[in-house]
Amino acid sequence: MSTIRQIIVEDSEPLEKALKRFKRMVEKEGIIREWKRREYFEKPSAIRNREKKALERKLMKKNRKAQESKY
Numbered sequence: 001m002s003t004i005r006q007i008i009v010e011d012s013e014p015l016e017k018a019l020k021r022f023k024r025m026v027e028k029e030g031i032i033r034e035w036k037r038r039e040y041f042e043k044p045s046a047i048r049n050r051e052k053k054a055l056e057r058k059l060m061k062k063n064r065k066a067q068e069s070k071y
Helices: 015-029 031-038 044-070
Strands: none
Touching: 015 031
């Protein structure tokens, strides 16, 4: 499991600024994305299909970039 994340709020620092800093840190580390991914059970076949489609999209993008660089 990951460690608990925290931020230190200075006495003179506005709460809104500290909250914004916390949200940035959480987004950067992908905590919310990971939580949403684990929120519901996903069958192993669905995981494989999702990863396969992502790989296909990545390869298509790579091929398009290779085609564009030729011209």
